[in-house]
Amino acid sequence: MTGPCRHEAAVPVDSVVTGTTLAYLCPDCGTQLPDDFGAELAARRALTARQAACPHTQETADITQWGGSTIARLCQTCGKTLSPPHTT
Ligand SMILES: [Zn+2]
Numbered sequence: 353m354t355g356p357c358r359h360e361a362a363v364p365v366d367s368v369v370t371g372t373t374l375a376y377l378c379p380d381c382g383t384q385l386p387d388d389f390g391a392e393l394a395a396r397r398a399l400t401a402r403q404a405a406c407p408h409t410q411e412t413a414d415i416t417q418w419g420g421s422t423i424a425r426l427c428q429t430c431g432k433t434l435s436p437p438h439t440t
């Protein structure tokens with residue numbers, strides 16, 4: 353694995369007494385995360401799902417390098433950065 357763990361597989365640690373989520377634990381790296389990580393994880397997963405469902409066919413904007421060549425396109429519907437169009 354390269355780069356820091358993003359804790360994508362983190363699971364909630366619930367209190368056996370109250371049933372509320374006390375923290376999150378990442379099984380990949382063993383890091384314990386604060387309970388508000390759940391909101392971040394949910395938002396991230398929702399964004400990933402939205403980007404997976406988006407056809408990226410409209411409302412895209414060029415991300416242009418200094419000098420004018422398009423290096424990528426940004427989908428304004430879902431916020432995903434798309435690969436640059438292939439040049440012939
Ligand atoms: Zn992790």
Ligand SMILES: [Zn+2]
Pocket residue numbers: 403406407408409427428429430431432
């Ligand atoms: Zn999109």
